[in-house]
Amino acid sequence: MNRNILLVEPGFKTKFPPMGLMKISSYHKLLNDNVTFVKGISSSIAYQNFWDRIYISSVFTYNWKSTVDSINYYKTVVKGDSERIFVGGILATLMPKELWEETGIVPITGLLDSPGSLRENNNIIVDKLLPDYELFNDFDNNYSLLDDSYFGYSTRGCVRDCSFCAVTTLEPEFEDYTGIKPYINGIIEKYGEKQNLVLFDNNIVASEKFEKVIDDIVDLGFHKESKFMRRHRKVDFNQGTDARLMNDTNMELLSKIAINPLRIAFDYLKMEKAYSNAIRLAAKYKIKYLSNYILYNFKDTPVDLWKRLKINIDLNKELGLKIYSFPMKYIPLNAKDRTYIGEPKWNWYYIRGIQRITNVLKGAVMPDESFFIRAFGESTEEFYTILHMPEEIIMNRGKTAGSDEIDWLNKFNLLSKNEKNELLSILCTHKNSTQIQQAVITTKSRRMKNILEYYMLENHKNQLHLELHN
Template sequence: MKVLLVEPQKSRRYHTQYPPLGLLKLAAYHKKRKDKVKFVRGFDDNGFYPDKIYITSLFTYAWYPVHEAIRYYSKKYKKAEIVVGGIYATLCEEHLKKTFKDRIRIHKGICEEVENILPDYSLVPEWNASIIFASRGCIRNCPFCSVKILEPEFKPKKTIKHLIHPGHKKIILWDNNVLASPYWEDIFQELQESKLEIDFNQGIDARLINLKVVEHLKRLKISIIRLAYDIQGIKKYLEHAISLLKEAGFNGRQILVYCLYNNPFEKDTPETFLSRIQDLIDWGVVSYPMRYEPLEPRQKNTYVSPYWTQEQLEMVAKARRVLGYGGAFPPYEGLRKKFLNAKTFEQAFELNPPCK
């Protein structure tokens, strides 16, 4: 069988710094079965006539380039079976079906057959990190999160050694909640033995951080600890986790905390958002605001929750660009003063007139 793996055309509407992990796993799977495999990015035309085409997708707001890819390849290879998977395909099945009806097959969620296969990284020779899920799903059920649809069951792996590529310099974990795994200590042990740089890319759950976890983290080659402060209710856990991490020697600049805003589920307002940002800057860590995006397909940055206004959202975006660094708010002295002295959201996020 001839198999074509398609990553939609990269653009401002379809942007990711990571390789398409699902497609790389499918490549390894089909190669093992002696199928002929070709991986392409965007639109490709070089005489490879596939029997089966897999097209991946990213976030729901990046749906249009996925449609373009489906249109192009379904027209070009009329007889090939087309399977569309990934985040958008899983969350927006009806949206896809409305346009493409029976021409495509939609694969929702993860693909169990390839879950434990080492991805075929030879297809992305410029890439030098092993991307691994040591667990799927999450034990929490946050109403604003898509994980419960994408990975409904919490499934931990006992080992991940077989998913580390021997030539790589780094391991990136994409777990939603690695510390919820009953095998997290075994996994951390394997990470330590790898001697590679480690990135818990999706963050770790502050509610599960204790002294033992911090001791394990200290043994890893880790340059940044990512946490989240999406809801006010976790304040005491987060404060405790940050103090443990700092006591263990992690610098505040190494602790980055994602801070969701514009979130309608938690009735998050500009004031509650400011209060979370003030907590973080007061604790001396870096805050990284993340604008809530709904799960349905719509253009990025167009959703405005009933508790925010367009102007207020723009103030945050501008402050991130002008006052922040790489979209984050590090605990610089100037920013500390500005945020902690502010009595209102507007005072905190307005841009001061330039000095004469």
């Protein structure tokens, strides 16, 4: 008898489709089951069938609330029958005990890389199956890369054990070659050819079979300058590459494929020598499209972040490159939200400032020097000044300073070091306009009153002026 299977991705935003659910869909279709996908909580779908099994995926731990809400909702759909609810993924693997305590569901941890991973008696290895690209046919999906990209792994795991990274828990064994060709050819045969190749390898350059991986990618039609339907193809090792393992041999191999972009991690300032060497090698082998992840809010300081961004600007000038940087805020592996602050080196207002700057830049730090200087300052001192700016000024800055920005700068520069520290303390503890209005009323410093008004909404400013004149 065919079973009814519901696959649920909680309602958080993501541009990548849920690979685990796509493979679970293939598994159940192989068993002739009926499979339905839903995003988040949907009463219209939840009660349209009797569901023999409901699978709920999880990704980042900071999506805790939406994940737990989804699990508890679908538990009610099956009338509390926990044998019909299956939860897996990143969050489930990192925090299984906490998830069980919150939901009463014992999650499936780790990869589905052995028979019986889904608690059924057969020899099917789910992780080896092709992802079901037809899973979302009846769903208005927002997975921007789904239609034109293959998704997969040419290796698994990582040789590093970085304290900020979850890979050693998620994929504890390093597998230096998975054999991507049969996998991609299987997708082509079943779902048709696609333009781009997105690989989620965590440390591809560490593979002793790296050359074989590159040969496979070339054989699949992703050689340098290759095209699909007149458009250039792209290969993206999306999780980034390890600068410390880059050498002439590895970079020359990468230059043979349609790598776009080459992502190179720059996690901390001590990596500068290895990172700069990797960028120079990329330039040497004519790899034009580069980007990197810049981790911050970990053990670094705002100065460290600025210096790493500036190194990219300097390398762009020297080598004629266009490196796009993506500052990435560190969040602990067991955090249930995004609020973590790496004190004392970071504080709430500095983090808020970085987020406002990158929001204006749509997440990426552009390679143009003048653009960088305007956004982040010409020096670390200017950068600290920018981090103190009111959000409204940061978000509305043009190529040149406007009158509000100039006036704020004049007032800020009049403050003593102690007054600047006091201002920062107020901004970190008074997180909205109403609270700042109270700080203006209670502070005795005229200079502090004058500058704090810039952090208030217009109606609060008007209300304050009325109170002060009555």
